[in-house]
Amino acid sequence: xxxxxxxxxxxxxxxxxxxxxxxxxxxxxxxxxxxxxxxxxxxxxxxxxxxxxxxxxxxxxxxxxxxxxxxxxxxxxxxxxxxxxxxxxxxxxxxxxxxxxxxxxxxxxxxxxxxxxxxxxxxxxxxxxxxxxxxxxxxxxxxxxxxxxxxxxxxxxxxxxxxxxxxxxxxxxxxxxxxxxxxxxxxxxxxxxxxxxxxxxxxxxxxxxxxxxxxxxxxxxxxxxxxxxxxxxxxxxxxxxxxxxxxxxxxxxxxxxxxxxxxxxxxxxxxxxxxxxxxxxxxxxxxxxxxxxxxxxxxxxxxxxxxxxxxxxxxxxxxxxxxxxxxxxxxxxxxxxxxxxxxxxxxxxxxxxxxxxxxxxxxxxxxxxxxxxxxxxxxxxxxxxxx
Numbered sequence: 001x002x003x004x005x006x007x008x009x010x011x012x013x014x015x016x017x018x019x020x021x022x023x024x025x026x027x028x029x030x031x032x033x034x035x036x037x038x039x040x041x042x043x044x045x046x047x048x049x050x051x052x053x054x055x056x057x058x059x060x061x062x063x064x065x066x067x068x069x070x071x072x073x074x075x076x077x078x079x080x081x082x083x084x085x086x087x088x089x090x091x092x093x094x095x096x097x098x099x100x101x102x103x104x105x106x107x108x109x110x111x112x113x114x115x116x117x118x119x120x121x122x123x124x125x126x127x128x129x130x131x132x133x134x135x136x137x138x139x140x141x142x143x144x145x146x147x148x149x150x151x152x153x154x155x156x157x158x159x160x161x162x163x164x165x166x167x168x169x170x171x172x173x174x175x176x177x178x179x180x181x182x183x184x185x186x187x188x189x190x191x192x193x194x195x196x197x198x199x200x201x202x203x204x205x206x207x208x209x210x211x212x213x214x215x216x217x218x219x220x221x222x223x224x225x226x227x228x229x230x231x232x233x234x235x236x237x238x239x240x241x242x243x244x245x246x247x248x249x250x251x252x253x254x255x256x257x258x259x260x261x262x263x264x265x266x267x268x269x270x271x272x273x274x275x276x277x278x279x280x281x282x283x284x285x286x287x288x289x290x291x292x293x294x295x296x297x298x299x300x301x302x303x304x305x306x307x308x309x310x311x312x313x314x315x316x317x318x319x320x321x322x323x324x325x326x327x328x329x330x331x332x333x334x335x336x337x338x339x340x341x342x343x344x345x346x347x348x349x350x351x352x353x354x355x356x357x358x359x360x361x362x363x364x365x366x367x368x369x370x371x372x373x374x375x376x377x378x379x380x381x382x383x384x385x386x387x
Contacts (some may be wrong), residue, residue, distance in 0.1 A: 001029030002067025006060050008090075009054055011080035015205045015238045017071035017112045020050060021078060024136050028129075032072065036061040038278045038304070039054035039234050042335050045307050046242040058282050062097035065106065070251050074105040074129055082232065084116045086166030086236045088142075093150045093165065095122055101147075105129055118127070118142045151171045151225050164188040167231040173203055174230045176222065177278045179296065180209040183231060190229070195221020209318070212275055212294075212344060228278060234300065241328055242307055259301075267362040269371050274302050280304045283359060289313065289366050291355075292375070293347030298335065303327040311387075313370055315350070315377075317343040333387040334370055342380040350374045 003025055012018045014240040018033075025031045034054040035041050059067070061077065068075040079096065081087030087110035095101050101122055108120040108132050120142045120152040121130040127144075134141040152161045164173060169189045173181045175190070181203035196219075197210050214220050268288035273280060275293060278298035284290050290305055291313045292298040298314035304311060311332035317340050329335075338346050354372050355361045363369040374381065 002072040003029050003031045004065075004072035004079045005031055006036055006043075006064040006068065006075065007033055008040065008077065008079045010037070010040045010235045010239075012078055012112070013040065013043035013047050013049065013053075014182050014236060015080060016047075017080070018053065018078060019047070021109065021112060021137065022052060022092055022210075025076070025366075027136065028132065029073070032068075034059070034068075035066050036064050036155070038280060041281055041302075042304050042307065043235070046239050048242065055281070057095070058279070060097075061094045065094065065098060068102045072104070074126070075106065076133075077106070077108045078112070079108070080111050082166060082168070084110050084114075086117050086121060087111060088118075088145060088166035089124070089148070091120065092145060092148050093094065096147050096149060101137075101268065107133060109133070109139070111137060114139060120145060126195055137303075158194055160192045162190045162192075162224050162229065163231055164190060164214070164231055171336070172195075173200065173233045174228075175213055176227050176276075177297065178213045179206055179207050180213060181205045190224060192222070192224040195223070197222075197224070199357065208341075228314045244281065267364060268369075269360055270355075270363055270364060271360045272351055273297060274351065275344075277304075284308070284310060290349060290370070291315065294343055295355055298328040299327050302329045302333065311366065313366070313373060315343050315346050315373075319340060329387045331368065331387055335385045335387075336377070337372065337382045337384070338377060338380040341383060343351075346373075346377045346380055 005020055022031055022033055035044050036059060037331045044050055044055050046322040065075050077091055079087050079090060081090055091108045106122040107126050108118060108122060111117040117131050117139045119134040119139050121127050121144050130141055150163050154266055167183045167186060169183050171183045172179050173183060181200045183203050185202040190197060191199045196214060269286055270289045270291060271283050271287045272291045273283050275297050277297045280301045284305060287310055289311050290301060292301045293315045295316045298316050302312045306328040309330060311330045314335040316335060317338045350373055351357060353376055
């Protein structure tokens, strides 16, 4: 039997349950595991499991399932939510995006190792194998859930309402890696019109976050139906950070799908990560340094890149949202503090004038890049911290 295992999030890896379940499932057949989620990839690296759980692709859970539907006999979604109910709601959103959830047996393992852990079959053809897996793992088995539609669209298709399931009051709400509000209740709904967020019901809206999300004056619309929405902390603290994963001269990311671009002789490849911490693995492929824009982006990206021995030049202005967990910063990094509200202005100048509008560029050295950044940001610059 060919088993496709979609692992979601860092918690199930940090708890050591992912490895235990992969080993247990081998009694049923050949297991292929893939991680869905950036912070989950970091957990895989910390657990030395990159040769067990594939982190080379950047796919949503539903995309991973669709891929396994084409190549495997059964597909399993492995998750560890805040509660089992939250985990089922998350899986519901994932399953609702599938073209046909009944194509192959589809099973959900939620919160393994916990008293409320469950095996959830998502179609009738999953029942027999779900019972076997429940017996192997010592977990209870649930009934097949009904699909709850998380998104509603008006008749004209211009207004979209998206429910945020599993959110708790006081938790920050993030869209595409940017904090846009703080929950005031467990009933949170995001409303967009013509691609622009108009309101977040049940939450205190962070206007500056919405400005960032839509690119300020560039007025960039988003696809609320398919964007990444997250609430609560990115990761707990029950893990040990792994160090020195790759060879310093090689600079090939474990999460890369393509070969690194060859650097011109004696030049270093720099990448810019502008409020897109969730794309760090993808953007930093083959890089010798990363320029990160925004306080939380800098914290999260620096923590990921520490494991890959890539220093950063962080552009911050003190507007931190506190989404990051305990972080590490690789030696040789510089965090530059700008005047309040100016990190985005400086970030745009860096992209336009130093990176020539591109996501990556080659420079003579990190010092050369840092000096260029200081030159164009001196009217906003306050101080630098060196690591």
